[in-house]
Amino acid sequence: MNGADFFLVVNFSIGLSFAVVFLIVSTRSRSRTAALWIAAAYAVASFSTISELLVAHTGWVKLFAVAAFATVLAGLLLIRVGIGRLYGVPASPVLLVTFFCISIGLDLIIYDLPRGSWEHSLGYQTPFALAIFVSAAAVLRSSRRTAIDRVMAVLLLAAGLQFLVKAVAAVEVGAGQTAADYVHSYYALVSQSLTGVFVVIIGLMLLSVFVLEIMAEERSNSEVDALSEVLNRRGFDNHCEAALRRMRGPHAVVLCDLDHFKKVNDTYGHYSGDCVIRAFAELLRASAPENAVIGRLGGEEFCVLLPGVPSDAALMFAQAVRGSFAVQALPSMPQGFRMTASFGVAAFHNAVELPAAIRNADGALYEAKASGRNCVRSHRERSGVSLVML
Template structure:
């Protein structure tokens, strides 16, 4: 077996491994719509490599030549579409379709050109370069600049350049053979297939790392997100709010909210309607809170909004906006005349205060709002005055209906 043929056999094995790896990633995460594109790309790669072995044995090789070209073009096209899906860019179906049709037709007729010419090789290699350049451009247009994104851009750009350089490399290395039968025995074939193997492995590894990282991010997000309200759960809330207290010179505030008479809603209208109330209130919090705010469901019908960079006046204004907005909002499952309300406790971070201390004072203010009649905002004052050794509603009739 010629050296290039041996490299082709290695490429076949590598392509099969990556096709299987991306398939397993897609199976393990059914919500992932990116891995199937990359798996398909390596399946096309397998077909292309198979055509390279079959081509010299064909009596009429023009069809096998064009089919092999189309298979590899399918591989780089699937990669480009997968990159577009991963980076949330519109899938360029029309542009891709035009490139594929024109390129396949050009190579069908280009087969009649002398085998070892720059013109024929340019017709063959340019569509691959265009697709790889498109993949690099899609990532750049997404404006994501993490190291792995930059690495992929560099890799796709390098791949595009190597495709464009191959027709000229063929000249420098003594040609690509005078026919499909002699191609695998040339130095150029060894160079081309070896470089292709390196780029195939590098691209596959980086894309696998990208998808695995996305899976880990998604798993982490699920573990820190409340599935009903789609805001952070208590763990996610505390993990993101705590860093906002590390800068002593920057103000911060906390708004705690508790739905009024929520047990009565569940008892009178059912838990499904109660869930709708939770969802409606969480949506109001997300839509009303500033972009940098941290919104979480801390348990049951209690919610929190951490406001980095906000003082007490800003936090109180937000709480009042939320209170009036929720009281005026209708909720699916409740009669039109029924309106839900919520009580709010607001506190601004004191010098050196921890998140637990800030929450304790906001919690005290919240219970003050409950005790004073609900559907209102209470503001925490001096931390010592807000100390509450016992539940503020203990022993009152409101404690049973809060």
């Protein structure tokens, strides 16, 4: 086995390894389809190395030479499909199939030309470069603009350029006169080494994108309350910090507590109590502004951060939710059953004041409970807790 054969075997092993890894990643990623397409891309492209070995060691040279070209190109086009699914820039199947068929036809036309000629070298390498460039274009066109996405675009552009550089090198260094000569040439050794490097780097970058996505998904799930589908206490604290960085004050915070909730569980069961929790959370999500942060702090207590919302507007929001909930028919509850909630509102101006604002809202909520429930109370700095219209 010469050096070129060795790198062909290594590239085959690498390709199949990445295919298996992407299959595993697909079981956890929300971009499952994208991972499956990329797994297929690596699996298909890896068989080009087997075809190139068969070129050197069998008598069916043309068949396996064209097969090697076709499997590499197919793998690159499948990567375009996977990247399109991952980045939200779908590829046109008709255009990809048309491009593939034209490229195979071109390979058959140039097959008998000397491998070291410009016509053969450019005709052979250009389809690969174009297939990679369209993947880079998909990344650049997407709405994702993180650092890893920019690195991915640069790597894809570099991978596309290396195919064109290889075309020039084939002419300048020499790639043999025939397909069989190529496999035993020094050029093939360098070419397969370079291809292996890009296969590994691009595979690792794609894996990084998927892993970061999975980590973000896991973090999001860990911050969401499974019952109400709003943020839990940890998620609420984290999202409040981010929301307040994006907007200047005044801000407001609203604490909400369901009235006599224990009686619901004791009388109608915990399933009915869960339905009430979900219904109230849905009402909060439907009523709150888009940039609001909604969390379930525990039991039947909820908190709503209203960034950039002054105290008066926050009071109107709380009154609207209170009134809507008081007349809302609740699932799994008897006909005519109604539930109420109490609210405490406090205003503040910056993130440093948020903990104090939550304590102030809690004091206002306590006053609402003491005043008979089903009402809204607002904390005032100078006059203490003040009553607002029921």
